[in-house]
Amino acid sequence: MTKIQIILIFFIPTILFSCRENKRDKAEVKKSNPQMINAVKKVGVADTLIFKDAGLATLVSHTEKLFSVFDTISPFGEYYIKKFKLNKYDIDTLYKYNSDDSIPHSPKILGFEATGILSGMICNDLEKILGWTNIDQYDLRLLLKNHLSTVRSPDGKLYSFGFEEKTGGSYKSIISYIHYKSDNNKSITINDQDNTIFNADGYYSIDTINTNDGVKYLLKGNVQGCDQCFGFYIDLVSFDKGRFIKDFSYNLGSRNFEGPDEMSSDFITYDSKQHIIKIRYITDDQTPTCNCGKHGSISEDSEEEDNRTGDITCIYKFNGKTFVLKNKKAKRLRS
Template identity: 30%
Template sequence: MKILFTVILLPIIVFGQTKSDFEKLIEETNQYLNQYSLLSPFADEYYSISTFGLSKKEIKEDFEDEYYDEMLSENKDSIQSYYMIMYFQRKITENINQIVKHPYFCKVSIKELLNSNELSIVVSEDNKLYNFSFDEKTGGTYRSRISITHYTEFFPQDSTQLAEFNSFFKSDGYNGIFTLKTDEGTKYVLTSSARVCLSCFETSVRLITFKDNEFKEEFKYSVSSRDWNEGVSYNHETKTIAVDYHIDDLTPQCYCSGETDEDKFSFDVFADNEYSINCKCKFVFNGKTFELVEESWKKVDNGNRKK
């Protein structure tokens, strides 16, 4: 009877420790995110170390070293702001990578637990593909983000395979992940948008599939534009991709199929300031991939366009 009791009790104890470790990771990550949200690349040059709520152990391990002397103030109680930005970036990234590998990860709603406004989390409807991203805080006009993508059924065999997985996904992350069930298996639609300079905006839609322990891209359309309200978008209800933009110096051609007819679809964007060219495309998912069903372009009076 005593042996039976021990066999039953052991999994309960192990489960309790696993949950406790996971909860500690979540709490710690939320603390790091909250501290990171207070940092700005435009703030004062130094931050007081005591303002970050770090434990004595963390301060001893991370700041009491000759390597950090040049980053500290003269009396060594404050540290350069750019280092604290990188410090919390590293801590947040390390913790997220631990969280997604934890056995308790698949038992919870991670979006409810990591609820800081600093962190964006998008999840596929089958709860298998995750993307975490947050502002890199470089202070530049390119609003770059730090992105971590996780797929529950990907098991890297070596560092090369892991590197290939990471390079497959956009470094700035995604604002949407949608699941498509097909005869060929599950496919995912990824949508993204990014500000890459003061007046440069990039939008993108990708169709990907997972097979033989790797992702492959089956369709992609992206647009670089001067107008935030233009570009490429995806409607999951109708499984339709809509492209709508005016040609400019970033995208000086109007085409949908990928095969450009120079006479028909290429224009001198600086030749006539009175008119501009509006390009439109429409793609519909046909059960396997996105198929072009409509394409058009027209001259637009710039005076009417600005009204």
């Protein structure tokens, strides 16, 4: 899969902020999500969470304060640090990690520096919240619902959380977390830094498929990779013996977001009744050929190759364990 070129990459302090260290290096068609492109989807639930644990309530309130500043900052702006409505420790942290060395203890901070530091602080809080004892007794769709894009699986066990990284680049990267409550009531939280199973930019929908081997989760997402390029992706995962396994994956890059004629804006559709995945797209420089592998996208090191171009359709059918290619076609476009 051709990797999306990230046009603008800014230096962000790495101390304390491990959740973002390697994200930009992983920008392969970092694959997108209609609801996450251009803006982060908000959860449409009116209720709020009331936490029984005062420590947890305080932590969530602190994260809310960080988001209240983060959400108002433009990466292209410049700000007086002392005007941020944060506590002394957070203000001091912004001073400490502000990389403007031209003025010692500079009173101002560039927007992309501020969003980088604040997002790291938010990540630290989120990891503590999601790792909190008995956190799964709450409906986490309501967690920080004005700031996080959140989706939950139908069985209530798997969550995807995300918020836009706001680097200022044309790649609208998402900071994402996967949270799972296993059958033994132990929680697992995965961030996007060293994740190899889930897409680093998160998801906007999660479906379930019941099989003889247990429940499998089908997750869909997308992201804007540059000014005119988008990525779309779908992953099938299962949880077995304490770890997640990727059973199927398809990633698509495109210069178009509207899609070919007769299509919706979603290039990847799933029929939950027939368990069929349909991919349809017009070839371009992002995906220049027919990309219909037998078990998902053709990988970069695959010997399988199909040089047909035009209006491409790939049909995958679930066989009880994974999705396998049942049909592919390439329709030539009229010049």
